[in-house]
Amino acid sequence: MDADIKWLDDPTIFRVNQLPAHSDHHYYGDYAEWQHDDSRFVQNLDGQWRFKFAKTPQERSQGFYAADFDSSDFDHIAVPSEIELSDYAQNNYINTLSPWEGKIYRRPAYALSQDDPEAGSFSSGKDNTVGAYLKHFDLDPALRGKQIRVRFEGVERAMYLWLNGHFIGYAEDSFTPSEFDLTPYIQDKGNVMAVEVFKHSTASWIEDQDMFRFSGIFRSVELMAQPVTHLEDLDLRPRVTDDYQDGVFNLKAHLAGEKDGTVKVVVKDAAGNTLVDEQVPVEEEVTVSDKLIKDVNLWDNHNPYLYQLLVELRDADGNLVELVPYRFGFRRIEINEDHVVLLNGKRLIINGVNRHEWNAKRGRAITMADMTSDIASFKENNINGVRTCHYPDQIPWYYLCDDNGIYMMAENNLESHATWQKMGAIEPSYNVPGSVPQWKEVVVDRARTNYETFKNHTAILFWSLGNESFAGDNLVAMEQYYHEHDDSRLVHYEGVCHTHDYSKQIPSLDKKNYLPAGGTKDYRDQISDVESWMYLPPKQVEEYLQNNPDKPFMECEYMHDMGNSAGGMGSYISLLDKYPQYFGGFIWDYIDQALLVKDPVSGQEVMRYGGDFDDRHSDYEFSGDGLMFADRTPKPAMQEVRYYYGLHK
Amino acid sequence: MAYTNKLQLVYGDGTLGLASDGFHYIFSYERGGLESLKINGKEWLYREPMPTFWRATTDNDRGSGFNIKSAQWLAADTFHQCVGIDLTVDGKHFDQLPIAPLNNDYSDHEEAEAVTIKYSYKTLTVPATDVTVTYDVTADGQIKVTMHYQGHADLPELPVVGMRFIMPTTATGFDYTGLSGETYPDRMAGATKGTFHVEGLPVTKYLVPQEMGMHMATEAVTITRNSTQNNADHDDQPFSLKFAQGETPFAFSCLPYTAEELENATHLEELPLARRTVLVIAGAVRGVGGIDSWGADVEQQYHIPADKDIDFSFIINAK
Numbered sequence: 013m014d015a016d017i018k019w020l021d022d023p024t025i026f027r028v029n030q031l032p033a034h035s036d037h038h039y040y041g042d043y044a045e046w047q048h049d050d051s052r053f054v055q056n057l058d059g060q061w062r063f064k065f066a067k068t069p070q071e072r073s074q075g076f077y078a079a080d081f082d083s084s085d086f087d088h089i090a091v092p093s094e095i096e097l098s099d100y101a102q103n104n105y106i107n108t109l110s111p112w113e114g115k116i117y118r119r120p121a122y123a124l125s126q127d128d129p130e131a132g133s134f135s136s137g138k139d140n141t142v143g144a145y146l147k148h149f150d151l152d153p154a155l156r157g158k159q160i161r162v163r164f165e166g167v168e169r170a171m172y173l174w175l176n177g178h179f180i181g182y183a184e185d186s187f188t189p190s191e192f193d194l195t196p197y198i199q200d201k202g203n204v205m206a207v208e209v210f211k212h213s214t215a216s217w218i219e220d221q222d223m224f225r226f227s228g229i230f231r232s233v234e235l236m237a238q239p240v241t242h243l244e245d246l247d248l249r250p251r252v253t254d255d256y257q258d259g260v261f262n263l264k265a266h267l268a269g270e271k272d273g274t275v276k277v278v279v280k281d282a283a284g285n286t287l288v289d290e291q292v293p294v295e296e297e298v299t300v301s302d303k304l305i306k307d308v309n310l311w312d313n314h315n316p317y318l319y320q321l322l323v324e325l326r327d328a329d330g331n332l333v334e335l336v337p338y339r340f341g342f343r344r345i346e347i348n349e350d351h352v353v354l355l356n357g358k359r360l361i362i363n364g365v366n367r368h369e370w371n372a373k374r375g376r377a378i379t380m381a382d383m384t385s386d387i388a389s390f391k392e393n394n395i396n397g398v399r400t401c402h403y404p405d406q407i408p409w410y411y412l413c414d415d416n417g418i419y420m421m422a423e424n425n426l427e428s429h430a431t432w433q434k435m436g437a438i439e440p441s442y443n444v445p446g447s448v449p450q451w452k453e454v455v456v457d458r459a460r461t462n463y464e465t466f467k468n469h470t471a472i473l474f475w476s477l478g479n480e481s482f483a484g485d486n487l488v489a490m491e492q493y494y495h496e497h498d499d500s501r502l503v504h505y506e507g508v509c510h511t512h513d514y515s516k517q518i519p520s521l522d523k524k525n526y527l528p529a530g531g532t533k534d535y536r537d538q539i540s541d542v543e544s545w546m547y548l549p550p551k552q553v554e555e556y557l558q559n560n561p562d563k564p565f566m567e568c569e570y571m572h573d574m575g576n577s578a579g580g581m582g583s584y585i586s587l588l589d590k591y592p593q594y595f596g597g598f599i600w601d602y603i604d605q606a607l608l609v610k611d612p613v614s615g616q617e618v619m620r621y622g623g624d625f626d627d628r629h630s631d632y633e634f635s636g637d638g639l640m641f642a643d644r645t646p647k648p649a650m651q652e653v654r655y656y657y658g659l660h661k
Numbered sequence: 662m663a664y665t666n667k668l669q670l671v672y673g674d675g676t677l678g679l680a681s682d683g684f685h686y687i688f689s690y691e692r693g694g695l696e697s698l699k700i701n702g703k704e705w706l707y708r709e710p711m712p713t714f715w716r717a718t719t720d721n722d723r724g725s726g727f728n729i730k731s732a733q734w735l736a737a738d739t740f741h742q743c744v745g746i747d748l749t750v751d752g753k754h755f756d757q758l759p760i761a762p763l764n765n766d767y768s769d770h771e772e773a774e775a776v777t778i779k780y781s782y783k784t785l786t787v788p789a790t791d792v793t794v795t796y797d798v799t800a801d802g803q804i805k806v807t808m809h810y811q812g813h814a815d816l817p818e819l820p821v822v823g824m825r826f827i828m829p830t831t832a833t834g835f836d837y838t839g840l841s842g843e844t845y846p847d848r849m850a851g852a853t854k855g856t857f858h859v860e861g862l863p864v865t866k867y868l869v870p871q872e873m874g875m876h877m878a879t880e881a882v883t884i885t886r887n888s889t890q891n892n893a894d895h896d897d898q899p900f901s902l903k904f905a906q907g908e909t910p911f912a913f914s915c916l917p918y919t920a921e922e923l924e925n926a927t928h929l930e931e932l933p934l935a936r937r938t939v940l941v942i943a944g945a946v947r948g949v950g951g952i953d954s955w956g957a958d959v960e961q962q963y964h965i966p967a968d969k970d971i972d973f974s975f976i977i978n979a980k
Contacts, residue, residue, distance in 0.1 A: 436955075547953040572953045575720035575867045579847030579949035580960045606868055611930050618930045621868050633720065633927075636868035637954070648843030648865060648873075655851030 015172045015179045017069060020134040020213040023121050023444070026454045029181030031161060031191040033464035034245035034266070036407050040335045041239070052154040055235040057162075057205070062146035063089035065100040069135055069210065072142040077174035077206030083146050091145070092166070094375040095228035101141045101211070103607065105622030107222040107631035108480075110430040112139050112212075114629050120217045120431060122450045123442040134212045143228055145207040151200050151235070158237035159195045159269075162205070165406065166231030166376075170213035174206040184215040184454070187403035187425040188461045194235070217444050218455065221402045221427045221479070223368060223376075224605055224622075224635065230377040231406060239334040241294055241325045244268040246336065248321070248468045249500065252310065252344035256357040259308030259342040261288055263300040265323065271295060273333070276324040281309070282317060294325065310356045311341025311470050313396040313661070316417030318470065339414060341470035345502060347541065352592045353502070353564045355419075355473070361588060362419055363657035364397030364598035365390075365639065366569055369405055372608040372619065372642040380408060385644055386602070387412050393639075393650055394657035399568060399598040402427045402479035404462055413471035420471040421504055421568070421598065424458045424490070426478025433480070438510050438528040446484035459490040463497055474542075476568070477505040483535040491539050506544040506568045512536040518548075518555045544568045546600075550583035557591035567597030571653075574637040578649035585656045596660070599653065604638035619643075668800045670750065670771040672764040677748065679776055684802040684978065688778050690758055693743025695796060695804075700978060703889055703900050705828055712782060712792050712808065713825035713941055714738045716872040717923030722820070724954035731817040737784040739921060745781035775799050788815050790967075794824065805907060807974040808944060816967035820872075823912070823943030825919070830888040832938040833899060834860045835915050839879035847948030847963040849877050862917045862938060870926040874914040875946055881905040881979060882913050884938060904942060907974030912943040944973025 019025040041052040064086045066072035075081060089098055096103045104111055112118060116139055121130040134140055151160070164171065168186040172179070178197045183190035211227035249262035261279055277300045279288035288303045309317035318339040325334040346354050353360045367386065371378045383406070390398070398418055400409075403425035413420050432440035445451035459477065466472060475494045477487055487505060494503045511532050514521050543561065545553075546569035556565055571578055578599075587594050606619040619642055623630035636642070639650050671678030676696065679686045687697035694709030715738030718728040748755045751773045757763060779795040790813040797805040810822050836859070840852035843865065865873040876882075883903040904913070916923075917935035926932045948963025958964075965971075 547957070549952050549957060571951045572721075573951065574724070574954040575869060575871050576843075576865070576873055577719065577721050577949055577951050577954065579721075579845055579951045579963065581848070581951055582850055583960060604868060614930050616930055618928060619866070619868055620928070624928075633869045634954070636720075641866050642868075643866075645866075647867075649848060651842045652848045652851035 013179060015182065017135045018131070019182055020140070020170055020210055021121065021129065021131055023214040023450050023454055025182070026184040026215065026457060027182065027190070029192060030183050031193060033188070033461040035247065035468050036410070036465050037243065037246050037336050037338050037468070039239070039243060042332055042335060046335055046337050053237040053239060055152045055155055057147055057149060057233040057235060058091055060088045061091045062086040064144040065095065066142040066144070068138055069140050069142055072208070073144050076144045076146065077177060077208070079177035079204060086146060089145070091229045091233055092231050092377045093228060094226040094230050094377055095141070095143050096226050097375050097607075100143075101227070102627055103224060103625040104627035105224045105605065105630055105635045107634055108220070108429040108433055109629060110216070110220060111225045113430075115139060119442050120444040120451070121214060122448050123431070123444050123446070134210070134214065134216070137212055140210055140212040141227060142211070143209040145209065145229060147205040149203050149205065151198065151203070155235060155237040156200045158239070159193070160198045161191050161193050161236050161238070163234050163236055164190045164229065164231070165233070167207070167209055167229050168211070168227045169215050169219060170210045172208040176204055184213060185425055185458055185461060186215070186219060188458070188465060217431060218426050218428045218481070220430045222429070224607070226375050230375065238269060239325070240327060241267060241269040241271070241273060241333050243323055243325060243334060243336045245464070246323070246338060246468060248338065248340050250340055250342045252308065252342050252356065256310065256344065257307060259305035261300070261303040261305055263321070265298045267294055267296055267298060267325070270327070273325065273327040276326065278322040278324070279303070279305070280320045280322070282319070287319070305342070308342045311343040311417065312356060313417035313419065316415060317341055318414060338468060340468060341414065343470060345473045345500070347502070347564055350592065351561055351564050353542070353595045359592060360419075360595050361660040362397040362566060362596035362598065363394055363660065364399060364419065364421070364596065365395050366399045366401040366598045366601040368401060368601060368603065368605060370603050370605050370642065372606060375607070378406065382644070383409050383412055387416050387418070389640065389644075389646070390418060391416065393646075393654040394661055395653070396657070396661065397421070397596070397598060399423060399476065401601065404466065410466055410469040410471060414469055418471055419473050420469070421474040421476050422462060422466055422472045423476035424462050424478045426455060426458055426481050428481040432482040438526065440482045440528055440532065443482045443484065445486035446482060447486060452486045452489055455486050456489050456493055459493045463494060467498065472501060474502050474504045477503065477539070479506070481507050483508040483511045483539055488535065488538045502541040504542055504544055504568065505540040506546055508535050508539040509545055517559045518552050520552060520555060542566055546570065547572060550587060553584070553587055553594065554591070557587065557594055561593040564593050564595055566595050569600040570597045571599040572637055573599060573601065573639050573647070573649060574634065576649070578639070578652055581652055581656050585659060588660050599639060601637050603640040603644065604642040605635040606642035608642070666800055667772040667774060668776060668798065670773055670776070672759050672767045672771060674760045674764065677776075677778065679798050681800055681802060686798065686804070688796065690746055690760065693741060693782070694780055694794070698977065700802070700902060701900060702894070703886070704891065705902055707827040707829040707937055710824050710826045711741045712794060713821060713823050713920070714784070714819055715920045716820040716947070717870060717920045718820070719871045719949055720869065720954050721950040721959070725950070725956055725958045727818070727958070731820060733786045733817065734820055737786050740785050742783045742785060743780055744783050747779040747781070749777040751775060786816055788813060790816060801980060802978050803980060804977040805974055806977060807907070808972070810971040812967065812969045812971070814968040818947070818967055819945065819965040820947050821941070821943050822945040822965060822971045823941050826940040826942070827919070828884070828886065828938035828940065829890045830886055830937065831917055831935050832862055832884050832886050832915065834858060835882055835884045837876060837879050837882040837913070839876050839910065843874055844877040845875055845949045846877065846946055847950065847960060859915070862915060862935060864916065864918070864929065864932070866929060870923040870929060870932060872920070872923070872949070874916050875912055876914065877912045877946065878910045879906070879913055880910055882915065884915065884940060886938065902977070903979045904940070905976045905979030907976060909973070911973060911975050912946045914941045915939070942975050945971050
């Protein structure tokens with residue numbers, strides 16, 4: 013198969029030859045590798061790559077992936093990094109409108125008519141910058157002779173991959189891992205990996221998040237070798253009994269490679285006592301079911317108790333060929349008959365923040381130090397929950413939340429704001445994904461990838477379909493995907509509130525502020541287990557709570573902390589004491605999005621925001637809504653948040 | 662000047678001088694306010710303290726349109742129209758200010774127990790309203806400042822009501838008894854009560870400079886400097902001035918910039934080099950809000966309605 017640039021224009025093509033998403037477990041050759049977190053099967057490709065930038069697809073360096081291509085005029089770029097922050101392309105911050113607002117007239121393919129594919133919309137897009145990346149590498153000796161895949165942890169926004177001149181595959185969904193099998197073309201030495209990264213594709217319509225608009229390979233890249241027998245997917249189902257006393261351990265593992273030998277499944281408590289020790293023969297699918305763990309230690313924010321799973325894969329001679337460790341907890345989230353959200357049988361209250369991945373120098377290519385700093389700040393300030401707005405985060409963040417008892421709302425990479433809200437009015441005439449058939453699979457795939465990758469993380473209490481994408485049959489399909497695959501979590505989506513008439517529940521709301529003119533189909537019964545709003549004032553939250561709330565209520569965004577803000581928080585927090593159906597919310601947001609640059613006039617390092625790069629249209633300082641300044645120091649308002657979030661810990 | 666337990670009065674032709682051990686104040690008749698506040702040889706005023714009505718608008722102020730609704734308070738904050746000065750010495754009210762030839766009857770050793778000087782202002786709003794600032798000076802050097810804002814129903818809500826002191830050089834820091842951190846009427850719950858030292862004049866790093874650094878419910882604040890503009894002053898030892906509450910605690914901010922300077926900058930680096938100390942002592946502060954930044958107003962109870970009188974007082978050079 014050859015790569016086709018027209019895929020950029022086609023919403024039905026979003027992954028080509030990409031391996032199926034699977035759990036995010038690490039795997040090692042033996043216990044020592046685990047202790048040193050240094051797997052013999054992994055070769056990191058981060059570092060300097062060769063790079064050529066093109067302003068448009070037409071100007072790009074075609075054929076650069078050929079094995080004999082002369083790349084002597086290529087520059088160097090760091091992987092991971094944002095192309096814009098190496099000053100190849102203009103920085104731009106924009107909120108709800110599309111980044112081509114006022115520059116290029118576009119409509120999403122098939123949105124206005126089933127006969128309108130919008131051919132060439134992105135493949136000929138004059139705003140579609142292209143990064144051509146080349147990496148020359150030899151396989152580490154330990155990886156040679158094995159099946160090899162490559163994992164791109166995050167690439168904005170559409171990428172084509174070649175190895176040694178051969179087309180390998182294509183991926184969208186910028187914020188989830190994309191894996192490709194390299195085995196047919198990999199060599200021990202002298203490999204050339206070529207990646208062509210387009211800033212825009214049809215995915216741009218559904219990745220219209222309120223943020224700086226970057227592109228590039230902005231998360232790590234690894235080669236991963238497959239052991240003789242390999243645990244490809246791990247599906248843990250730790251249950252809590254109805255009396256919240258005991259745990260029931262269930263495991264399903266999908267194995268690849270040689271179907272020979274044994275699988276040993278061990279579960280230990282934090283003190284090292286072995287609670288489960290099962291040995292079963294290697295088969296394609298291995299299950300360990302219904303292992304009762306008496307008097308289980310339940311996981312929550314106060315006591316994020318994790319059990320240690322160890323899966324050993326041994327060959328027929330008993331040699332260890334793969335070790336998979338995973339830490340997981342037992343916890344149970346549910347909604348009771350009074351529409352109150354319970355965690356482990358007790359009322360759940362979310363003292364949360366929305367958190368963009370942000371580093372003032374590196375954009376969204378954040379570091380482990382940024383993540384551990386954020387966790388420390390959460391703990392210091394009584395923040396017990398995080399919404400991964402509005403895309404899946406780097407994998408280590410989920411482990412940190414497991415370890416630290418941070419309740420996660422794991423959100424899909426989905427926001428199509430520009431297609432349904434115009435200058436504040438709800439105007440979904442060309443909304444996608446909506447109910448447009450060609451936009452269904454791409455969003456269901458995002459739900460699937462989010463689920464499959466992160467399904468074993470105890471910290472995730474909610475799946476979130478996405479942010480500010482209106483509602484339609486395709487959102488229903490995402491909702492159904494989660495319900496069909498996961499009965500251990502709740503599903504959240506806010507945007508469905510724009511399809512329902514709230515005259516009875518929130519009488520003081522003016523319909524014209526949340527419903528489209530002319531009305532729309534009501535999806536409230538089909539989408540979201542919880543009633544979620546953003547920025548609903550305390551008085552109207554109270555109206556909802558007083559009018560027979562049939563779904564528990566939360567604010568997925570509230571306390572908009574732009575600049576010097578975060579006043580009046582007590583009016584929200586006091587509702588928690590009055591209404592058990594209110595389970596809190598996520599402050600908007602955790603950290604200012606601003607870029608640290610050198611000011612040519614003063615010579616100082618200064619923070620810059622939207623519009624400061626001559627970028628137009630922009631939403632300017634609207635990127636600075638954090639409880640933290642962009643340099644990760646707290647704003648003065650944090651003492652107020654610490655206080656109020658400490659009241660219902 | 663001879664040491665006595667009384668205020669020494671200098672009946673000038675454009676000013677009234679008041680002095681005793683360790684202080685010398687000059688109230689200007691021309692400039693509509695207190696022109697000099699000299700304590701232990703150090704000048705504390707760059708320009709006359711004036712009523713202040715504006716804060717650098719916050720993102721929420723702009724988002725909710727408060728900046729537009731209340732814009733005329735910016736003019737009232739920037740320019741001041743003094744329309745009257747009333748002088749009372751030991752209970753004797755002067756019908757006319759005692760400048761020449763009236764003061765020809767006085768000597769170089771006039772004394773009094775207490776002096777009250779009241780400045781009346783008309784705000785540059787449409788309609789105008791009346792504001793008075795009364796200075797009660799006693800022989801111990803304490804000045805009780807009482808501000809009265811006359812409510813007017815036809816005026817827009819106020820961003821802040823207070824007095825602004827601009828000091829000639831930057832402070833090295835300040836110490837206050839009140840609430841920790843930056844507080845506003847709708848953001849006080851998380852603060853602890855105590856006495857706090859703040860080093861220098863920190864400017865909070867909001868992306869767009871805006872109202873910052875307010876400290877609610879303050880009993881006293883002491884500003885410390887170690888420099889003056891006096892070319893003959895070769896001393897760099899720290900010196901301090903204390904402001905204490907009158908009947909009730911006050912709010913204050915202590916920054917190197919005025920509200921107008923902050924308002925004018927779109928980035929921190931556009932602010933001028935820090936040269937002065939700008940102390941705002943406020944009797945009323947508007948909340949900052951937090952619901953959203955594109956329309957939601959600050960909650961009603963944290964507004965400053967224009968139709969109600971506002972009175973507050975504090976003491977300068979408090980002992």
